[in-house]
Amino acid sequence: MRALVALRGRLAEPVDAASLAAFRVxxxxxxxxxxxxxxxxxxxxQAFVIPKLFFPLWGFGWLPPPGAYAYVLYAVLGVxxxxxxxxxxxxxxxxxxxxxxxxxxxxxxxxxxxHYYLVTLLTGLFAVVPTGGVGALCTRGGAHVPRWVLWLFxxxxxxxxxxxxxxxxxxxxxxxxxxxxxxxxxxTDVFLLGPLFARADVALLMSWLGAIYDLTIPFLxxxxxxxxxxxxxxxAFHALTARLFMIGLFPYLMVAGSLLFLSPSWPRRLVAxxxxxxxxxxxxxAAATEPLGARTIALLGAYVLVQLLAPLRHHLYPGHVLWxxxxxxxxxxxxxxxxxxxxxxxxxxxxxxxxxVAFPRTLLTRAQTKAMATQPDMILQLAHALARRERAAGRDxxxxxxxxxxxxxxxxxxxxxxxxxxxxxPESLAPKRWLLPGPDxxxxx
Amino acid sequence: xxxxxxxxxxxxxxxxxxxxxxSLLLTGACDIKPEExxxxxxxxxxxxxxxxxxxYAGLADNTVTLQxxxxxxxxxxxAETLARARRAYESARARLKTSEAFAFGPIEDLALTAGxxxxxxxxxxxxxxxxxxxxAVDPARVGTLGANQxxxxxLEHLLxxxxxxxxxxxxxxxxxxxxxxxxxxxxxxxxxLAGKCRAVASxxxxxxxxxxxxxxxxxxxxxxxxxxxxxxxxxxxxxxxxELMVMRKLAGPLGVEVGGAPQPALEEAARSDxxxxxxxDNLLGIRAIYEGSxxxxxxxxxxxxxxxxxxxxxxxxxxxxxxxLAAVDAVPPPFRVALVQNRASLEALYQSVRTxxxxxxxxxxxxxxxxxxFGYSDTD
Numbered sequence: 001m002r003a004l005v006a007l008r009g010r011l012a013e014p015v016d017a018a019s020l021a022a023f024r025v026x027x028x029x030x031x032x033x034x035x036x037x038x039x040x041x042x043x044x045x046q047a048f049v050i051p052k053l054f055f056p057l058w059g060f061g062w063l064p065p066p067g068a069y070a071y072v073l074y075a076v077l078g079v080x081x082x083x084x085x086x087x088x089x090x091x092x093x094x095x096x097x098x099x100x101x102x103x104x105x106x107x108x109x110x111x112x113x114x115h116y117y118l119v120t121l122l123t124g125l126f127a128v129v130p131t132g133g134v135g136a137l138c139t140r141g142g143a144h145v146p147r148w149v150l151w152l153f154x155x156x157x158x159x160x161x162x163x164x165x166x167x168x169x170x171x172x173x174x175x176x177x178x179x180x181x182x183x184x185x186x187x188t189d190v191f192l193l194g195p196l197f198a199r200a201d202v203a204l205l206m207s208w209l210g211a212i213y214d215l216t217i218p219f220l221x222x223x224x225x226x227x228x229x230x231x232x233x234x235x236a237f238h239a240l241t242a243r244l245f246m247i248g249l250f251p252y253l254m255v256a257g258s259l260l261f262l263s264p265s266w267p268r269r270l271v272a273x274x275x276x277x278x279x280x281x282x283x284x285x286a287a288a289t290e291p292l293g294a295r296t297i298a299l300l301g302a303y304v305l306v307q308l309l310a311p312l313r314h315h316l317y318p319g320h321v322l323w324x325x326x327x328x329x330x331x332x333x334x335x336x337x338x339x340x341x342x343x344x345x346x347x348x349x350x351x352x353x354x355x356x357v358a359f360p361r362t363l364l365t366r367a368q369t370k371a372m373a374t375q376p377d378m379i380l381q382l383a384h385a386l387a388r389r390e391r392a393a394g395r396d397x398x399x400x401x402x403x404x405x406x407x408x409x410x411x412x413x414x415x416x417x418x419x420x421x422x423x424x425x426p427e428s429l430a431p432k433r434w435l436l437p438g439p440d441x442x443x444x445x
Numbered sequence: 446x447x448x449x450x451x452x453x454x455x456x457x458x459x460x461x462x463x464x465x466x467x468s469l470l471l472t473g474a475c476d477i478k479p480e481e482x483x484x485x486x487x488x489x490x491x492x493x494x495x496x497x498x499x500x501y502a503g504l505a506d507n508t509v510t511l512q513x514x515x516x517x518x519x520x521x522x523x524a525e526t527l528a529r530a531r532r533a534y535e536s537a538r539a540r541l542k543t544s545e546a547f548a549f550g551p552i553e554d555l556a557l558t559a560g561x562x563x564x565x566x567x568x569x570x571x572x573x574x575x576x577x578x579x580x581a582v583d584p585a586r587v588g589t590l591g592a593n594q595x596x597x598x599x600l601e602h603l604l605x606x607x608x609x610x611x612x613x614x615x616x617x618x619x620x621x622x623x624x625x626x627x628x629x630x631x632x633x634x635x636x637x638l639a640g641k642c643r644a645v646a647s648x649x650x651x652x653x654x655x656x657x658x659x660x661x662x663x664x665x666x667x668x669x670x671x672x673x674x675x676x677x678x679x680x681x682x683x684x685x686x687x688e689l690m691v692m693r694k695l696a697g698p699l700g701v702e703v704g705g706a707p708q709p710a711l712e713e714a715a716r717s718d719x720x721x722x723x724x725x726d727n728l729l730g731i732r733a734i735y736e737g738s739x740x741x742x743x744x745x746x747x748x749x750x751x752x753x754x755x756x757x758x759x760x761x762x763x764x765x766x767x768x769x770l771a772a773v774d775a776v777p778p779p780f781r782v783a784l785v786q787n788r789a790s791l792e793a794l795y796q797s798v799r800t801x802x803x804x805x806x807x808x809x810x811x812x813x814x815x816x817x818x819f820g821y822s823d824t825d
Contacts, residue, residue, distance in 0.1 A: 114825045186673035186814035188482040189663045198482025248823030334825050340811065342803050349704075357701040359692050370817060404807055412807040 011151070012292045014144035016264040017132025020153065021087070024131060026256035027122060028085025031097075034249045035078045044070045047111050048104075051365050053385055055378045057329070058429060060106040073104055084126065087136020095127030109378055110371040114160075114334050115250040121156055122257075135267075148292065148300065150264060155304065157257040158218030163311035163332040165214030172322070172337070173211065177204035178408035179338035187244050213237055221261035234258040245335065317431050322407060323415070323438030325375055326431065341373035341405035341415065345386055347397040358386055374405050376415070376432050383422035399423040410439045482814075483750035485672035486662070491737045491745020492547075492679060493660040498649050499739060500544045500730075501552075505646035507537035508639040511600075515635035519628035522618035527611070530631070531604055535719065537642075538597055542723045543739075545689065546730025547682045550655040551648035558641050560592040565713060567598035575630055582629040587637045596638050603631045605717035607779065673814065679747070680805070680815035683734060686727055687802035694724060695795040698784055707784045720780035724794070725773045731801075732766055747813060755812045762809050765801045772797040 038044060048070035056063060066073050077100055083093035102120045105111050129149050133141030172178045177200060184197035184206065196202045213233065220230035235258075238251035259266070314327025321328055322337045345358040360382060361369045372378035383399040390397045398421040404412040413436070416422070420434040511533035518526040541563060544552065551557055571594050580586060587595055606614050618624050618631075649656040658668040662675030669675045696702060697711035714720045733739050737746025752759040772794040776783050783791055810817055 113823065182811065182814050185482045186676070186816075187671065189485065189672040195482075246823050247825045250823075250825050338811065340806055340817065342806050354704040356704050357696065359696070359702070361688060361692060362702075404803055406807040406811055409811055412803070 008292050008297070011146065011148035012290060013147045015147045015150055016268070017134045017141070017143055017145045018267040019260055019262060019264045020131045020145060020150060021134035021136065022267040023153070023256060023260050024087065024090065024126060025085050025135060026259070027126075027253070028081050028083070030249060030252050030256060031081035031119065032078055032085065035074055035081060037248075039071075039074060044074055046365065046367060047108065051108065051110075051368060053363055053368075053382075054107050055109040055368070055372065055381050057106045057109050057112065058377065058427065063103060063107050065107045066104065070104070073100060077101060077104070084123070087133070087139045090131065090133075090136055090139040090141075091127050094123045094125075098123040098127055108368070109329075109375065110365075110368045112329055113248075113250075114329075114332055115248070115253060117330055118156075118160060118253065119249075122153075125153060125156065146290070146292070148296075150260065152300065152303075153257075153260050154218075154222070156307065157254070157260065158221075159307050159311070160254070160332050160334075161214045161218045164334045165211050165216075166311070167331065167333045167336055168207070168211040168214060170322070170336070172408045173207050176408065177207045179336070180204075180207045180210070182338045182409055183245065183335075190243065218261075221258060227261060231258055231262070241335075247335070250334075319435060320438045323405075324432065324435050325377070326429075337408055339374045339405060339407050340370070341403055341412075343369075343373040343379060343382075343401060343403040345383060346400045346402065347386060347390060348400070350396045350398055373403065374415070376435055377427070379403060379416060380422055380425060380427055380432070383425075384427065387423035397423065407439055413439050483754065485676050486660075487745050488737070488747065488750065489662055489672060489675045489679070490660045492734060492747075493656050494651065495737055495744045496733045496739055496746070497544075497547050497659070498646075498651055498656050500540055500547075500733075501642075501646040501649045504537060504540035504544060505639070505642045507533065507540055508635070508642040511537045512632070512635040512639040515600075515632045518618065519632045522615065522624065522628060524611070524615060527604070527615050527618070531717075534597075534600055534604055534717075535722070538719060539722065539726050541597060542726030543730040543733065545727050546686045546734050547679065548685060549678055549682050550659070551645045554648070557644045557648060559595075561595040562638065562641050562645075563597045564592040564595075565598040566593070566710075567602045568593045569602050572599055572602055572630070576623050576627045582626050582633060584633045584636045584640075587630070587633040595634055596641070599634045600631065600638065601714060601717045601719075603627065603634070607716055607718045607781070673816075676813055677815045677817070679734060680810045680813055681817050683731055683805045683809070684802065684817055686731060687798060687805055690724060690727055690798045691795065691802055694720070694727075695791065695798060698780070699788070699791055699795055701795070707788070709781055709784060712780055712784070715779075715781045718779035718781070721773060721776055721778050724798075725770070728766065728770050728773060728798075732770075735762070735766070747809070751809065751812050755808075758804075758808045758812045762801075762804050765797070765804050769794070769797040769801050 048066050049068050051065075054065045077097060080093045080097040080100070084090060084097060098120055101116070101123065105113075105116045105120075129152060130141060130145055131149060132143065132145045133139045134143055168174070173180075181200055181203040184203045188194045188198045190197065217230055217234060217237075220226040221234070235255055238255050241247060242251040263269070311331040314321040314331060317324060317326040319326070321333065322339070343360055345360070347356045347358055348354070349356075360372060363382070363385070364372065372382055379401055383401060387397055387399050400418055400420070401416040401422055402418055403415040405415040406412045415436060417434045417436055422434065425432070425434055511530070514526070514530040514533040518530045520526075552562070568591065571591065575582065575586070575590070575594070593599075604614065618628050620627070648654050651657055651660060655668065659675050659678070661667055662669035663672040669678070693711075694713050698708050700706040700708045709715060712720050713723055733746070735747050735751075736742070737744030737748065743749075748759065748763075751762065772790075776790040776794055777787055780791070806817065
């Protein structure tokens with residue numbers, strides 16, 4: 001009990017808000033760069049304007065896709081990200097950014113990425129917790145924040161690493177070295193290291209080191225003595241992954257986030273060092289320390305609990321998470337699989353028995369076709385869309401899927417029971433009984 | 446810092462060493478092949494130099510021959526000049542259909558092609574309206590027509606009529622009222638087509654064009670950030686052509702999307718009866734990319750790495766490709782007749798190409814470490 005009281009007091013202690021301010025500036029700047037890049041690459045057109053059919057994340061089916069308004073949406077997001085960087089009405093800018101960004105990436109599961117989820121969480125935190133007013137142009141807030149704010153951000157980033165590491169504790173990753181074997185072998189032209197990437201033992205070694213890195217780095221960043229080495233490791237790790245894989249914002253986001261683990265006053269020291277002066281300590285008045293209220297404790301506890309449990313929810317489902325993908329999203333399953341597939345549907349008219357084939361590609365963009373062919377919830381959504389389309393034409397059809405999937409270099413295998421009428425299977429979070437066993441499972445499992 | 450914390454930190458710091466050793470032991474225990482890579486640059490250089498660039502160069506040359514043949518037809522319409530124009534058309538078309546196995550880069554660039562090389566089916570009514578209507582008929586006019594009134598489909602409409610017969614086609618060229626305009630249109634379309642194909646071939650230049658970009662993928666200043674992206678492009682091209690064959694060229698006419706009722710209007714080249722030849726040339730294009738050679742021999746294609754990395758996949762792919770080629774040869778020509786009288790042979794062809802497509806997507810691409818480039822965004 002005494003320890004809890006002490007912890008409560010420690011969480012309420014004021015700390016310098018400078019490192020949070022630096023992170024805010026970096027996050028906002030990275031988001032602006034990210035949005036400009038998406039715009040220039042034509043992603044907005046590809047993701048929102050061209051598609052005629054969308055795959056909303058579960059629970060988000062009521063959201064209308066933005067269509068051509070996506071350009072407006074992304075322009076607004078850019079302005080909000082800039083406002084976040086500058087500290088202009090930080091909480092409002094972050095909150096609106098969080099909502100709009102989440103909306104944009106919930107209307108189609110094709111576009112789901114773990115680090116987009118992280119952006120949602122981080123901007124959400126900037127919206128709801130007090131992050132101070134250091135370096136902000138127009139934001140109320142002082143030079144310090146309660147310690148729990150800084151720890152909450154650190155916790156959030158630590159969760160990404162730690163559960164990313166937990167997710168790697170799988171046969172494919174640790175024994176087969178997959179999918180790194182496949183991905184590294186595609187990088188043999190990398191300067192100096194390239195020839196090594198052709199070696200399976202190097203891929204396996206890197207798999208293990210990657211898992212160890214993920215599992216330990218948040219803790220090593222937290223301990224003063226190991227922090228400098230851990231920070232160097234963070235930079236090296238993410239520089240390498242940024243060079244090897246198309247993971248966009250993620251490595252830069254994580255390097256920026258790791259700065260939160262340094263002394264909260266590091267930006268002041270840096271500025272002082274660069275300007276040749278001595279760092280001025282921020283005076284913390286004892287009066288600034290406010291006890292942590294019960295409501296704050298409850299909300300914090302709930303948030304932390306959700307973040308700790310959500311990545312593990314896939315254990316509630318039968319089968320291998322990489323195969324069924326139930327509980328796969330929002331769980332930091334980062335860079336874990338190389339999965340491709342082909343999908344076709346057969347529509348059988350319940351009245352006449354007439355059989356017709358439906359090719360997803362005739363309804364979807366190439367990116368959607370590629371994504372849906374391996375993701376069971378998207379396979380089901382398309383089956384339902386086909387059935388709805390037929391119903392609109394006055395036909396009641398059964399929908400069967402012919403789906404073959406390759407997971408981490410194994411031979412192709414059927415993913416969906418071809419005898420199950422998917423039109424009659426509900427979209428829900430319940431286990432999908434129509435999925436066939438994955439390649440690591442015996443047929444009896 | 447307490448001794449226990451220090452011990453823990455030391456353990457964490459040293460952990461990679463025994464784990465690295467353990468990893469290497471595991472490698473041995475799991476019997477993983479030590480070498481997983483292959484020389485992507487050799488493959489890309491070989492394919493660009495020996496397959497892709499020669500095909501587009503051949504297409505450009507053949508369309509110039511076609512242009513000359515159409516000029517001769519215009520100057521003196523006869524059975525001989527018509528036959529010569531058709532021979533030239535078929536040679537050029539064979540190159541085009543071979544190139545569909547690598548239809549990326551300049552051929553996709555609408556600024557170069559305006560989509561006017563092979564947008565099928567042709568809009569016959571509009572073409573006939575040009576023949577019978579007012580206004581000059583010259584390459585400039587053709588340049589203003591829609592994509593489906595230009596290129597190969599337009600020439601097919603003008604040079605062939607599998608139903609009415611050769612005499613009827615020739616009679617249209619000698620018709621007193623419209624023959625001259627028809628011949629002028631034919632020549633103008635051929636000139637327009639040759640220009641487009643020349644532009645594509647030039648853009649594939651090995652020294653400074655897209656040919657260099659693909660062959661030297663990964664070098665600064667090229668389209669491709671890495672050699673791997675070049676391989677991705679090649680693999681994606683194979684998926685594209687098989688998808689085109691399955692969904693449009695076979696499933697369409699077979700009517701598999703509408704319950705099996707034949708859809709003759711959806712056949713690719715019914716007017717010239719070249720649909721089966723087109724399918725065969727598509728398959729030969731796939732084989733050229735796989736073998737790295739346009740002839741019967743083997744060059745620096747995908748076959749070498751695939752056979753080394755995964756002989757099982759190589760065997761399955763080669764078997765599937767051979768089966769598809771045998772299936773196309775087993776269809777009694779022409780396609781439009783087989784569609785009605787020998788549907789089973791076309792269905793067998795459809796299934797064999799479908800199998801080939803599945804193999805490319807699920808096994809061949811994976812063996813090559815290729816990511817099929819349909820995604821526009823990042824991953825994680």
